[in-house]
Amino acid sequence: MSLKDDISAIKGIGPKKALVLHNVGINKVQDLLNIIPVGYQDKRVVSKVFFAKAEDTVLIECKVISKHYYGSFRTKNSPLIIYGQDDTGIMEILFFNGMYVNNMIKEGQSYSFFGVVKDNKGKKQLIHPEFHALGSHEDRRGIVPIYKSIGAISGKEIGKWISGLEDDLEDSLEWLPEKVIEENNLCTINLAYKWIHFPTDAKLVLQGKYRLIFDELMVLETGLFYMRNRSNSGGKGKIVDCSFMDSYISTLPFSLTSGQKTALRAIKKDLSSSRPMNRLVQGDVGSGKTVVAQCAMICCGKSKMQSVMMVPTEILAKQHFMTISQDFEKHGIRTALLVGGTKAREKREIKEALAKGDIDVLIGTHAVISEDVEFKNLGLVITDEQHRFGVKQRAALAGKGADTNVMVMTATPIPRTLAVIIYGDLDISVIKTMPKGRKKIKTEVGRNEIDRIEIYEKIEAELEKGRQAYVIAPLIEESEAIDAKSADEIFSELKSKFSRFNVEILHGELKQEQKDAIMSAFMNKEIDLLVSTVVIEVGVNVPNATIMVIENCERFGLAQMHQLRGRVGRGEEQSYCYLLIGNESEKSVERAEILSSSADGFEIAEADLRLRGPGDIFGLKQHGLPDLHIADLVRHGDVLERARESAKELLENDSNLSKNENKPVREKVVEVFGENISLNM
Secondary structure (H helix, E strand, O other), X not given: OOOOOEHHHOXXXXXXXXXXXXXXXXXXXXXXXXXXXXXXXXXXXXXXXXXXXXXXXXXXXXXXXXXXXXXXXXXXXXXXXXXXXXXXXXXXXXXXXXXXXXXXXXXXXXXXXXXXXXXXXXXXXXXXXXXXXXXXXXXXXXEEEEOOOEOOEOHHHHHHHHHOOHHHHHOOOXXXXXXXXXXXXXXXXXXXXXXXXXXXXXXXHHHHHHHHHHHHHHHHHHHHHHHHHHHHOOOOOOOOOOOXXXXXXXXXXXXXXXXXXXXXXXXXXXXXXXXXXXXEEEEOOOOOHHHHHHHHHHHHHHOOOEEEEEOOOHHHHHHHHHHHHHHHHOOOOOEEEEXXXXXXXXXXXXXXXXHHOOOOEEEEOHHHXXXXXXXXXXXXXXXXXXXXXXXXXXXXXXXXXXXXXXXXEEOOOOOHHHHHHHXXXXXXXXXXXXXXXXXXXXXXXXXOHHHHHHHHHHHHHXXXXXXXXXXXXXXXXXXXXXXXXEHHHHHHHHHHHOOOOOEEEEOOOXXXXXXXXXXXXXXXXXXXXXXXXXXXXXXOOOOOEEEEEEOOHHHXXXXXXXHHHOXXXXXXXXXXXXXXXXXXXXXXXXXXXXXXHOOOHHXXXXXXXXXXXXXXXXXXXXXXXXXXXXXXXXXXXXXXXXXXXXXXXHHHHOOOXXXXXXXXXXXXXXXXXXXXXXXXX
């Protein structure tokens, strides 16, 4: 059997088990070696019964001299009491629900027992120890790894399969160049697997784990650097004349913040360069990213080039179009809107005008990446709320032109460590300063029904002033499995309580036309109180909304709640956000208090990263990036930096990874990234 064989080549792995393993990315025999033990048992020393002390974890070898089980098929939960003897004394061994074990352990035979010694009124006991027939294959000694179950496959079974691979480690699995191994003081990959799965020393286990963590981050960073280098290579980028930018900024009815100015300096430099721009503009809710995008788009228009901005929802696309088209019209820049709901005739006219170059700026949803959308001279592509789009969609948009400048924007604050991973193929600009005069949203935590009554009174007071409010629920309908208020339940309650006002409900199961109609009515002040799920998280701007209530806040991530909170506080009036805890635990209170004490999205995102981990905040798969199984971006930041440096140096010296010593790296990157990366070799 080869380590490159399908997992089904291992004895005992039939079609059902193979499917379970394939579903978690374990496809080849070698993939088993990447399953890291969750712990280790020290079975190097056999203890004697006489010397075993209470609370010691011991391995003893003894002969079963008697056993007592008074249960039957009807009373199978009866305990089994076994007496085992070595040459120093007798140990009582207890199994609750002992019928199954009773059939496995025979009197007169010897077994090894591994567990924690308990003192029962001066009598030594082992309760539910691990046991094996003495000298059997399962009776492993030394430092023994423990594996976590995968679905219905037990950790013991996984350990058994892995233990059968020790001899196969004689074949070389090395894929890293010697230079990278030496510079980072790494062990070989074969030794790493050997030390992790067949350990003889705890220090060697750590060295083996370090190698696998480095490997995972090295593959990730090499793939990201390759994509970045590829997007920066090829022909010359389209040079944009940015001389009009300052004139345009002077016509704006407000002053730019220092963060916006810094971002625009970098963008100006990018657009004026012969190298295509590939930049992420990251800024908190309300930091003014759209204005930065407008400055870039108007310069493209004045340079006889076209721009396209893709956003995730029709309501947001229409909102941007209304603002931008009115402003650009004064400067002779022609703007169009293309969304799924655009009428067929209008779509045809827009597409014809784009192909002729009669439209300078196109704003729309996924509709803009349709195959029949063609540009005459596309110079700039922008994706707004980038976290809603994947690598393929971004590439499809950029592919609408040759050597186009690319800008992606997100209002979701991402810790720099995570941004480097998700957007590693982009330069990053961060807008941290907020426009002057914007009032801080007052955020408070509610823990009980008395708090809820007070919050409802505050909602009523705001509605009386002609303001509007959001109430956010984690679920659409009531669920027996989840202890949380549903949007339907809250809507019924509030519609009755605030009968003098117009109360409406919005959720993801409504048709797009219904969602757009409800949001338009809310924006036009025709709806006073909107009960919603997280569908309102992205981008909508309702300056008259001054109050936000988040029900069962423990069911939302910190960064997500910060995004939701950003739907209020967009006007001149004081705004409020109330976090209602449904299931009060130490962790849920801690999270709510973090949000109530901080308005800094980046600070909140760092806290979210610490509390939940990157996988929960930002599923890497939606970005077309490989999952991380071993590496932890929070704890292994130092390893990430070393891997980045090695990946960067590797590609600087061999941009296509075509040298013999680098071909295994290329193969590894292609294997891990799959169809999301195309190495032209």
